[in-house]
Structure formats: C-alpha cells, structure tokens
Amino acid sequence: MQTLAVAEYLNFRHAASAIGVSQSSVSARIKALEETLGILLFERHARGVRLTEAGRHFVERVSVGIDQLDQAVRTASMVARGEHGRLRVGVHALIQGSFLATLIERYREQHSGIEVEIIEGAARENVMRLRADRLDATFVAGSPAFPDCHARRLWSERLLVALPAHHRLADEAGVTWAELANEAFIVRHRGAGQQVHDHIIMRLAGAAVDMSIRRFDVEHITLMTMVAQGYGLSIVGEAKTLLHTSGVIFRPIFDEPETLSCSVVWSPHNRGLGLRNLLELAGRMSSYDQFIIDATAF
CATH class of the missing domain: 3.40.190.10 (Periplasmic binding protein-like II)
Structure with a gap:
C-alpha cells in the first residue's frame, strides 16, 4: 500500500500524508522492500522520487494484484450475504x-x-x-x-386420469375408480412411475377382473402421446395438464381421497x-x- 502511494504521489511526504503515517515510516518501509527485492524501485532527488524501470513494472503488477484482491473481497462478501x-x-x-x-x-x-x-x-x-x-x-x-x-x-396437486379424447369417459365431468376398474393403464419407469403404478394397484386391487399396467421407459410427453393413441390410460398430477398434449383429456377422480x-x-x-x-x-x-x-x- 505504501509503495503504491509513493508511486502515485512521487513524494514521500505527500504519500505519507495521504495514508496517514509518518514520512520516516514510509521511507523506511520502501528502503526495506528494496533491500528484500534486491532492486531499486525509486530514484531519489531533491523534489521527490521517480520510478525506475524495474519499479514501474513492479508497481504495475502489484496494482493488478491489489485490484484482484479487492474484487475477491467484494465478491466473497456478496456471496456471504446471499447476493452473489x-x-x-x-x-x-x-x-x-x-x-x-x-x-x-x-x-x-x-x-x-x-x-x-x-x-x-x-x-x-x-x-x-x-x-x-x-x-x-x-x-x-x-x-x-x-x-x-x-x-x-x-405443495400438493390433485390426481387426474389422462384419457384419449375418443374414450367413452372423455365427455364426463369426472370419473370414479370403479369406472376405471377394467381399463388398461400405462406408466413410466422413471419419475413418479413406480408411485403411480403402486397407487393404481392399491385402488383397483380386488375390483379389476384383469388388471393391466404396462411400464415404458419414456418421458412424460411421449407417455401422453401414447395415451392419445390408445395404448392405455394414465394417472398424473394436476401440473402436468399445463403441458396441453393434443388428443388427451384430463378428468378428476371423484372418489380419490389423496393428492x-x-x-x-x-x-x-x-x-x-x-x-x-x-x-x-x-x-x-x-x-x-x-x-x-x-x-x-x-
């Protein structure tokens, strides 16, 4: 810091005044630094000092380092405050x-x-x-x-049944599990597929004569396309209706108590x-x- 101040003011007295220390302290610190480095940073003359060529290169590099340190401190402070x-x-x-x-x-x-x-x-x-x-x-x-x-x-979402638009229940305001008892279902392997699979079994166990639940390793949009094409019905959370898949109708299950x-x-x-x-x-x-x-x- 004292070296940069002297390089800026090119005068020990002015630099000392700017950073609030004694002139002798600045002079002693610069001399000690030059002895440690083994190079002359400043040439002294009657009205002040001037940078040597080596001193100019040294100050340029130190200035970059100080700027980077200041930026690192500011960034770290912002991170600590959750702002960056x-x-x-x-x-x-x-x-x-x-x-x-x-x-x-x-x-x-x-x-x-x-x-x-x-x-x-x-x-x-x-x-x-x-x-x-x-x-x-x-x-x-x-x-x-x-x-x-x-x-x-x-948060929670209602569970809905996804039906092809041509399905016999598509025009109803909603359905019951009894009406879905003998339908074929399709679910995904990934995501909530296992939960959906288990939920269907829990609701229809004993009610379905020939339960059919097939699982596919596909993304949700592909599964809905398969519903539209008649592969089977599926159960989805309400947010999935925001995807607006063509050819698929979503209906609430009136007697479904869970979300x-x-x-x-x-x-x-x-x-x-x-x-x-x-x-x-x-x-x-x-x-x-x-x-x-x-x-x-x-």
Missing part, C-alpha cells in the same frame, strides 16, 4: 405456470445476483447428486424421509444463504402452514 453466487437446483420437470416454475421465477427476480442452474433428472439421480454436493436442493414427488437429508413438503404431494430436499451440511433464501421463499409460497425453516438445519 450459484444455486444448483434439481427438478424432474419444470412446467410453466406450476408451483415449482413460479418459485424459481420469483427467486430469480428477487435474487438477480444468483445464477440458478437447473439440473433435470429422476428423483433418485438428483438425490444422489445432492449427496455428492453437486446440487444444493432438489424437488421430488411425495414426502420422502432420508436419514442424511432434510425434506419438507411444499400428489411434492417436497424439497436439501443437505443439512449446506449453510449457504442462497439455499436458505430459496427455502424461505418456498415456505412463504407454500399452502402448508407447518412448513417452517428451522435455523438448526443450517
């Missing part, structure tokens, strides 16, 4: 207009200095990424309980303010009063 940095979020799908998409949109609006990275994948894959510190949070269907992670339920709950999962070791801000915003948006951000979780 990166947030890695795992999702199964991001559907415009859904709770999750709205949450991410509002977070980005409120924390413009945070780069939000979206990683799409199956719940199991994203939880593994979370455990490997490759994600800060992931959103999953259901209300999971992981011994090494925190999880909170955020599809969705949760956020995060590591108890992640104490970043970026994550905390996301969880607090999610809590404010959630319809569940019991969603409380526990300070001991950070």
